[in-house]
Amino acid sequence: MNKEILPLLTTDIPQLTLCNRGKVRDIYAVNDTLLIVTTDRISAFDVVLPSGIPYKGEVLTKLSEFWFTYTSDIVENHLITTRIEKMNNAIIAGHKDVLHGRSMLVKKVKVIPVECVIRGYLAGSGWKEYQQTQSICGIKLPAGLRESDKLPEPIFTPATKATTGHDENISFSKVVGSVGKKLAEELKEKSMKVYLRASEYARERGIIICDTKFEWGITTDNKVILIDEALTPDSSRFWPSEGYEPGKPQHSYDKQFIRDYLESIHWDKKPPAPTLPADIIRKTSEKYLNAYKALTGKSLI
Numbered sequence: 001m002n003k004e005i006l007p008l009l010t011t012d013i014p015q016l017t018l019c020n021r022g023k024v025r026d027i028y029a030v031n032d033t034l035l036i037v038t039t040d041r042i043s044a045f046d047v048v049l050p051s052g053i054p055y056k057g058e059v060l061t062k063l064s065e066f067w068f069t070y071t072s073d074i075v076e077n078h079l080i081t082t083r084i085e086k087m088n089n090a091i092i093a094g095h096k097d098v099l100h101g102r103s104m105l106v107k108k109v110k111v112i113p114v115e116c117v118i119r120g121y122l123a124g125s126g127w128k129e130y131q132q133t134q135s136i137c138g139i140k141l142p143a144g145l146r147e148s149d150k151l152p153e154p155i156f157t158p159a160t161k162a163t164t165g166h167d168e169n170i171s172f173s174k175v176v177g178s179v180g181k182k183l184a185e186e187l188k189e190k191s192m193k194v195y196l197r198a199s200e201y202a203r204e205r206g207i208i209i210c211d212t213k214f215e216w217g218i219t220t221d222n223k224v225i226l227i228d229e230a231l232t233p234d235s236s237r238f239w240p241s242e243g244y245e246p247g248k249p250q251h252s253y254d255k256q257f258i259r260d261y262l263e264s265i266h267w268d269k270k271p272p273a274p275t276l277p278a279d280i281i282r283k284t285s286e287k288y289l290n291a292y293k294a295l296t297g298k299s300l301i
């Protein structure tokens with residue numbers, strides 16, 4: 001890296017209404033739109049760490065923007081702009097130094113309460129469920145698959161959007177029960193289309209998109225559009241194709257150094273989390289920047 005910058009851990013814009021402070025993002029209401037600000041916070045084992053990762057917020061924002069643009073011909077999305085000067089808002093402009101590069105102004109919609117996960121490979125909770133039932137979310141899979149194996153074809157494995165605690169995998173019929181058959185089919189079809197388009201693109205650039213989570217919302221004129229973040233290391237598992245070897249967990253593009261470090265010091269995974277050493281922070285920041293470069297072909301810094 002050619003310059004050292006301080007990570008941004010939190011934002012404070014008292015003139016705007018804060019709607020939500022998630023693990024990573026601070027979301028403000030701006031008339032009938034939302035300002036999604038991605039900080040440099042990072043979580044591991046579901047706990048936000050006291051240390052931030054320089055450039056992470058910018059990488060997540062610019063990757064989401066990249067994918068929204070790349071898929072805009074097949075699905076509509078909520079992005080209005082990431083450019084502060086195009087947001088036409090004096091309050092936002094007044095906080096430009098903090099918000100620049102890490103903010104998205106988006107259409108505010110009615111969120112559909114389903115985490116639309118597509119899995120192309122066997123990992124995480126999917127791998128756990130497979131070992132117990134040979135299926136994921138009620139979808140029967142062939143016997144004998146190994147951890148990280150490629151699935152015969154990508155599958156839609158929805159989960160509840162839990163407001164507290166962990167999301168829970170659910171069957172397609174549960175989605176039908178919650179949002180109706182027509183919308184459930186639409187969520188599945190649209191999520192699959194975006195995953196296929198993105199994973200094909202990523203594969204040509206040496207990245208496997210093991211799985212990813214989409215969120216969808218309904219506009220006032222009843223259109224289903226892609227919302228939230230899209231195809232970032234926080235919402236997906238990215239694996240470098242080089243060194244991909246099924247039968248064990250793969251090295252992910254992002255948090256591996258952090259998880260390994262936290263395991264090595266035997267942290268009990270309960271808050272408060274320990275601060276990270278400078279070299280772990282630096283290496284993690286580089287991982288995010290590398291993922292951005294590999295996928296977009298451009299350097300962020």
Ligand SMILES: Nc1ncnc2c1ncn2[C@@H]1O[C@H](COP(=O)(O)OP(=O)(O)OP(=O)(O)O)[C@@H](O)[C@H]1O
Pocket residue numbers: 020021022023024025026027034078106107108109110111215217227228229
């Ligand atoms: N265009 C949109 N309109 C309305 N709500 C949106 C839109 N895009 C995203 N959201 C919602 O905003 C929230 C984003 O919150 P965020 O992801 O920062 O935190 P979280 O989901 O509460 O927690 P976590 O940090 O675990 O992800 C989600 O509930 C998401 O559904």
Ligand SMILES: [Mg+2]
Pocket residue numbers: 022
């Ligand atoms: Mg979220």
